Amino acid sequence: MSFTKSPELEMILRTMREFVYTEIVPLERPFLNHDYDTLMPLIAEKRQKAKDLGLWLPQIPADEGGMGLSLVEHGYVSELLGQTLLGHIIFNCQAPDAGNMEILIEYGTLAQKQQFLQPLLAGEIRSCFSMTEPENPGSNPTWMSTTAVLDGGDYVINGHKWFTTAADGAAFAIVMAVTDTAASKHKQASMIIVPTATPGFQIVEKTSVMGERGYGWASHCEIHYDNCRVPRQNLLGSEGMGFVIAQQRLGPGRIHHCMRWIGICERAFDLMCRYAVLREVAPGRTLGSQQTIQNWIVESRAEINSARLMVLDAAHKIDGAGSYAARDEISIIKFYVAGVLQKVLDRAIQTHGAMGMTDELPLAYWYRHERAARIYDGPDEVHKRSVARRILQRYA
Numbered sequence: 001m002s003f004t005k006s007p008e009l010e011m012i013l014r015t016m017r018e019f020v021y022t023e024i025v026p027l028e029r030p031f032l033n034h035d036y037d038t039l040m041p042l043i044a045e046k047r048q049k050a051k052d053l054g055l056w057l058p059q060i061p062a063d064e065g066g067m068g069l070s071l072v073e074h075g076y077v078s079e080l081l082g083q084t085l086l087g088h089i090i091f092n093c094q095a096p097d098a099g100n101m102e103i104l105i106e107y108g109t110l111a112q113k114q115q116f117l118q119p120l121l122a123g124e125i126r127s128c129f130s131m132t133e134p135e136n137p138g139s140n141p142t143w144m145s146t147t148a149v150l151d152g153g154d155y156v157i158n159g160h161k162w163f164t165t166a167a168d169g170a171a172f173a174i175v176m177a178v179t180d181t182a183a184s185k186h187k188q189a190s191m192i193i194v195p196t197a198t199p200g201f202q203i204v205e206k207t208s209v210m211g212e213r214g215y216g217w218a219s220h221c222e223i224h225y226d227n228c229r230v231p232r233q234n235l236l237g238s239e240g241m242g243f244v245i246a247q248q249r250l251g252p253g254r255i256h257h258c259m260r261w262i263g264i265c266e267r268a269f270d271l272m273c274r275y276a277v278l279r280e281v282a283p284g285r286t287l288g289s290q291q292t293i294q295n296w297i298v299e300s301r302a303e304i305n306s307a308r309l310m311v312l313d314a315a316h317k318i319d320g321a322g323s324y325a326a327r328d329e330i331s332i333i334k335f336y337v338a339g340v341l342q343k344v345l346d347r348a349i350q351t352h353g354a355m356g357m358t359d360e361l362p363l364a365y366w367y368r369h370e371r372a373a374r375i376y377d378g379p380d381e382v383h384k385r386s387v388a389r390r391i392l393q394r395y396a
């Protein structure tokens with residue numbers, strides 16, 4: 001198998017790299033200082049520039065207005081954009097919108113596409129995905145309490161969700177709710193589109209995560225759905241497809257996340273190496289001359305390289321045979337790359353000493369917030385258990 005990049009992809013990556021490092025990285029400072037008044041107009045300006053350069057929506061098919069990249073190609077793009085805190089939002093391929101776009105393209109009716117997908121693709125609105133509940137284990141998506149009951153031509157939704165990322169400022173949520181308690185457990189829930197202006201949609205708060213409540217797309221909300229009434233036409237796909245759509249959403253999404261994490265690792269690695277050759281521990285003796293630092297550098301290099309090959313291999317398999325055929329590979333990269341990310345960030349911070357703890361660099365932000373990589377989209381333990389069981393079944 002070859003992961004050689006085409007000349008077209010090389011050109012795209014060159015243009016993007018230039019854009020990322022000259023125009024987006026400088027925006028990290030207002031982001032890390034929570035200076036959103038300065039930041040938001042700059043983000044709007046850079047988004048327009050990304051559109052003008054033809055680099056908008058890299059993950060979306062060309063006939064839907066995107067760049068039409070394959071999953072492997074988007075993997076390379078996602079790695080590059082992951083090298084800055086703001087890469088994905090500027091090219092409109094950030095979670096959870098990217099996943100919502102994918103399922104709207106796949107399952108949306110014409111009317112749903114016009115009302116919700118088109119403005120999302122244009123970057124005029126944002127969205128969120130509301131599945132996890134505080135009272136039930138998110139790691140078991142067949143067990144939830146939120147219900148959607150048909151009443152005339154409407155669904156009436158009641159429930160309590162949290163960790164609905166990016167709900168702050170979103171125009172709509174795709175909500176997973178039980179529509180048939182009598183069905184088999186994988187067919188009980190459905191996905192329903194709920195505009196956030198619907199009466200009964202109530203954000204309780206932005207949950208404080210690792211000391212921060214965050215802002216807009218970079219925050220996580222607790223939400224009450226209190227007799228939230230939406231037309232039956234807002235059902236995505238058919239009734240009982242919630243679980244299937246959620247699984248489908250997660251396949252490519254995990255590739256996007258893993259490649260973004262590899263991008264973070266590359267930036268952390270670069271910062272670590274630059275600091276190692278500059279910082280002197282005694283006159284004329286650099287950090288980089290210390291064997292411990294050398295070990296961290298080379299161990300990180302080996303782990304990042306192997307992680308990338310594993311992710312590209314999984315993406316290649318999804319491109320060729322679909323998410324189901326690649327389910328082992330997807331689970332393996334999900335926990336493996338999350339672990340590499342944590343180790344590389346930890347070493348980069350340690351190399352920088354106190355500087356690593358500051359918000360002068362993106363390392364501390366990533367260290368706090370990317371700890372969640374081992375929890376969302378399936379905790380490590382669940383992925384390990386699933387793959388191990390399938391391996392052992394072959395021996396039983």
Ligand SMILES: Cc1cc2nc3c(=O)[nH]c(=O)nc-3n(C[C@H](O)[C@H](O)[C@H](O)COP(=O)(O)OP(=O)(O)OC[C@H]3O[C@@H](n4cnc5c(N)ncnc54)[C@H](O)[C@@H]3O)c2cc1C
Pocket residue numbers: 096129130131132133136137138139140162163164165166220372375376377378379380381382385
């Ligand atoms: C930053 C962040 C963003 C998120 N964004 C979203 C979002 O946009 N939308 C949304 O709906 N949800 C979101 N989530 C929620 C996320 O999907 C859930 O946290 C995740 O599914 C785990 O569910 P839980 O937190 O309820 O943990 P639980 O299911 O209660 O599990 C707790 C722990 O138990 C262990 N465990 C669970 N099952 C097993 C098992 N079978 N074997 C062994 N150990 C096990 C794991 O260590 C796990 O971490 C987000 C979470 C975070 C942290």
